[in-house]
Amino acid sequence: MKKVVFSILILTWSAFFLVSCQNKPQKTQIKYAFLFIGDGMGQAQINIAQAYEMAINKKIAFKHLTFTQFPSTGWVTTYANNRFITGSAAAGTALATGHKTNIGRISMDPDGTAPFESIAEWAKKQGLKTGIITSVSIDHATPAVFYAHQPSRGNYFEIGLDLAASDIDFFGGGGFVIPMKVINGDTIRIIKRAIENGFAFVNTLEGFKALKPGTGKVLAIAPRLAADAAMPYMIDGNEGNPSLADFTQKAIDLLQDGSGFFMMVEGGKIDWAGHGNDAATNIMEMLAFDEAIAVAKAFYDQHPNETIIVVTADHETGGLALGNGGMQYELNVAVLANQHISSEGFDMKLAEFSRQLSGDKGKDFADMLILFGQEFGLGDSTKISLTSSELTQLQHVFNQNMYIGAGEKPDASGSSYKHITSFLIKLMSNKAGLGWTSYSHTGINVPVYAIGPGSEMFNGMIDNTDIPKNLETLLMVQE
Ligand SMILES: [Zn+2]
Incomplete structure (x- = not known):
């Protein structure tokens, strides 16, 4: 008898639970989303950074990076619409919009005629604040796919104009490849356009440090730039500049006004060092990228029920391997x-x-x-x-x-x-x-690591187009 009453209770409770679930879909509590993109960061780039940290600290115990300790891990397919080995524009478009496209497109369809909405633009419509940060020029393919729509990644000036016209709340990192152009006798300057569109512009360390919440839209360019308007390589010294971690912290401080935010942070020079097969430089870029992730992780620790951090890459660069023919089993x-x-x-x-x-x-x-x-x-x-x-x-x-x-x-x-x-x-x-097999990109899967409620959506085999879709699902405010 007791058993029967108990069973009925369970059934009633289950039915009630089912109905209540149908009426009120489980409300996600994610307010803060970080997407970290290590440009050109394959599994081997992660592993040499770890092996390096172990070697210089003379440790045998495995050395984790911040993000390699995240509980959810998966593999991401990276192929483009028209080429198996992808490039930063097509892969970035997939990561930003959830659509495959052709090589070179900046958040546009394969024909280069229709725009795809990026997760940053979508987030803005949801009332979230948005931040885009990179260690390379801010008009480079990976940051560009989040705010611009251009048929070619080479349209640096037009990408810059898209930036100036955008509603992104925080831009941080390198400068502009083509900062100005003379059109019909008129000199058009991107930074001036951005200021006219309401951006507060800083390019000094003092100005950067002085940025306070309530400033409004911000365009913060590193004071000291190296070749191609990128921030210098870490191995060459980043004195006088905010680091990628500093930019990330500043964006958190400025964007955290209760409305929630979406933030993309790119370690862009991992890729550049990969193109040069420059291992030491690659490692230093990896460690700086991880430091920026550590800043987000500290924020996550304060807001564990409302924050998701996803770390992935657009593609691998260089075909890096740990182990080579000459050294055989020796890694040094x-x-x-x-x-x-x-x-x-x-x-x-x-x-x-x-x-x-x-x-x-x-x-x-x-x-x-x-x-x-x-x-x-x-x-x-x-x-x-x-x-x-x-x-x-x-x-x-x-x-x-x-x-x-x-x-x-x-x-x-x-x-x-x-x-x-x-x-x-x-x-x-x-x-x-x-060992390195290439001065270009390779077509292998890249890893993804995630932490936060719903991070299990990034487990297993996924496609690069799944990443923004999953993030949007998690950020979606359900009635
Ligand atoms: Zn590249």
Whole structure:
């Protein structure tokens, strides 16, 4: 009898629960969404950063990054509409809009005629605040797909105009590739346009620090920019600039007004270092990206029931592997700690060097070796010793590329002496036990890591188009 009463109670309760569920769909409480995109960040880029941290700290215990400890993990397919190996524009469009498109499109359909709405634009309509942050130029493909609609990622000026006209609440990071253009005799400046459209513009550290909640829309550009209007590589030093983590913290401080927010943060130079097969530079970019994620994680810890953080990549760059034919089972990433400059930075040193050549190849090479020792630890017996065959190869590469013809100096573009940098960078990876298959992107799946209510939606095999769809589902305010 007791059993029967109990069963009836259970049934009644279940029926009531079902009805109440149907009438009132489970209300999601997500108010804050972070999407971190490591441009060119495959699993190997994550693993060398971990192996490096273990090696320099002389630890055997596995070293996690902040985001590799997130409870939900999955794999993301990245192929574009018209090419298996994707690019940042098509992959970014998928991550921003939930639609596949052709290579080069910025949140437009494959024909480049109709726009796709981005999650940032959607979030704005939902009453959320929005932030877009990157370590490369703010008009670069990955940030652009969240606020611009252009048939080509090369339309930097038009992307900049889309930025100026947008309703994004916070832009932070690098500058503009094409900041102004003269059209029919009129000089059009993107920053001026943005200010006219209500953006507060800062490009000094003091101005950045002084930004307070209530400022309204903000366009914050790093004071010190490197090539292509990007923030400098971390390995070259980011003094005088906010870091990616500082930009993330500032965006949190400014956007946290109770309405909720969607924020995209890109580690853009992981990709650039990958294109250069520059492992040490790659690792430093990875660690800076993780520091920015740690800022979001600290925010999550304060708001665990209302925050989701998703970390993924648009594609892998370089075909990086841990392990190479020469080193076999030996991984020696600690040697990379001897590298103090990016390949971009070293190219500049070589340009300087080429202007001061004495004409005596033997003497010039000896001077060059000193520079190799200072910047890479190469040839310094306490750091990385060179075999006699490596030394011969280096001298050959030096003579071939620093002297063109009989004692002539290389051309100013550096197209010649950049081969010396490439050779050095490759040598560093070889000695670290790393391998690279490409100077371009690769077509492998990229990982996704997530934490927060609903993060299990990112478990298992998903497509890059699922990421914004899942985030929108989680952010959707249901009646
Ligand atoms: Zn790339």
